[in-house]
Amino acid sequence: MLIKDSVNLTKAVKSIGIKGRIIEGEDLKKHTTLKIGGEAKYFIVPFDGEDIAKIINFANDNQVPYVILGGGSKILFPDLIFKGIVINLNNHFFKKIILDKEYVKIDAGVKINELLGWMLRNRLGDWEFLAGIPGTLGGAVRLNAGVRDLTEANNYLQIGDFVKEVTVLDKNGKLLRLDKKDLKFDYRESNLSNFVILQVILTKGEKKDISHIKKRINNFLNYRKKTQDLKSPSAGCVFKNPGNNKSSGELIELSGLKGKRIGDVAVSKKHANFFINLGKATAKDFLTLMEYVQRKVNYDHGVWLNPEIHIIRNL
Numbered sequence: 001m002l003i004k005d006s007v008n009l010t011k012a013v014k015s016i017g018i019k020g021r022i023i024e025g026e027d028l029k030k031h032t033t034l035k036i037g038g039e040a041k042y043f044i045v046p047f048d049g050e051d052i053a054k055i056i057n058f059a060n061d062n063q064v065p066y067v068i069l070g071g072g073s074k075i076l077f078p079d080l081i082f083k084g085i086v087i088n089l090n091n092h093f094f095k096k097i098i099l100d101k102e103y104v105k106i107d108a109g110v111k112i113n114e115l116l117g118w119m120l121r122n123r124l125g126d127w128e129f130l131a132g133i134p135g136t137l138g139g140a141v142r143l144n145a146g147v148r149d150l151t152e153a154n155n156y157l158q159i160g161d162f163v164k165e166v167t168v169l170d171k172n173g174k175l176l177r178l179d180k181k182d183l184k185f186d187y188r189e190s191n192l193s194n195f196v197i198l199q200v201i202l203t204k205g206e207k208k209d210i211s212h213i214k215k216r217i218n219n220f221l222n223y224r225k226k227t228q229d230l231k232s233p234s235a236g237c238v239f240k241n242p243g244n245n246k247s248s249g250e251l252i253e254l255s256g257l258k259g260k261r262i263g264d265v266a267v268s269k270k271h272a273n274f275f276i277n278l279g280k281a282t283a284k285d286f287l288t289l290m291e292y293v294q295r296k297v298n299y300d301h302g303v304w305l306n307p308e309i310h311i312i313r314n315l
């Protein structure tokens with residue numbers, strides 16, 4: 001039977017019977033790079049995939065919304081309370097990295113900087129382009145994280161090109177293995193929006209000299225320092241680049257919006273597609289500034305910018 005009142009729902013959540021931890025009223029600001037958000041009604045740190053399957057089934061049976069949270073670097077939570085379950089994979093239970101002959105099996109909760117540290121220790125190259133991208137591998141694969149390479153060719157490097165297989169739970173909590181032919185990666189997107197990514201198999205990079213790997217990592221990090229606003233909390237780029245020859249950042253800048261501020265959210269003066277939290281920013285201010293920028297850019301350039309950031313709303 002559907003549980004409608006909050007007290008009984010809390011009792012029911014606590015009796016799902018998982019091995020992980022359930023926290024009531026966790027402050028979501030602590031878990032996002034933007035430092036915006038209210039509380040999660042239920043914040044769950046699962047121990048394993050079985051825990052997550054139980055939570056999914058509970059959520060389905062009781063029509064409770066749930067959200068997967070990785071490193072929180074591309075997500076905006078509502079201000080007051082998220083009336084659902086946040087399943088946090090950025091925890092110490094989802095951190096294994098297993099080196100195989102040709103592949104590397106990596107848990108979804110491994111953070112990108114942890115992965116790069118491991119890569120350096122094992123002298124494996126090829127994923128240096130991920131340097132400086134905050135968040136977890138699960139989030140990176142879900143969003144097909146990537147950057148331009150720093151060569152004349154200006155090629156695009158994306159994690160999706162290295163994914164061989166992904167272990168996921170589907171909407172019914174069923175464990176599935178999806179291999180390359182089942183997977184689709186586009187610009188900042190994948191066909192994994194209806195799954196919880198548990199583990200990823202990446203093709204192993206070439207054995208390389210450690211100084212070569214370090215140099216490449218530093219090149220990517222230095223480029224970020226030069227071009228991105230890394231001193232204030234943000235979620236990286238707010239809007240996807242439109243498919244024309246100008247980036248969202250260029251269009252916002254051409255509209256004269258660098259520094260535009262609503263409440264404590266401002267368009268970065270360094271990178272116009274970054275919105276920064278000046279201290280006490282709210283989701284309401286963030287969304288208002290997004291809409292203001294969308295309307296102004298549309299008015300000036302006839303282009304409607306689509307969000308890259310994932311916006312979580314209460315139903």
Ligand SMILES: Cc1cc2nc3c(=O)[nH]c(=O)nc-3n(C[C@H](O)[C@H](O)[C@H](O)COP(=O)(O)OP(=O)(O)OC[C@H]3O[C@@H](n4cnc5c(N)ncnc54)[C@H](O)[C@@H]3O)c2cc1C
Nearest residue numbers: 068070071072073074135136138139140145146197235236
């Ligand atoms: C300073 C800065 C610079 C950045 N630079 C870049 C860049 O160069 N390139 C780039 O691509 N991105 C960049 N980003 C954005 C962000 O870091 C990436 O998109 C990152 O991959 C998001 O991972 P996350 O774990 O933080 O995801 P979260 O923010 O936690 O989640 C984002 C979305 O993915 C889903 N998700 C997360 N984990 C899982 C999982 N295991 N299974 C299923 N769904 C999941 C969430 O439900 C949510 O919908 C930047 C962000 C910042 C703050």
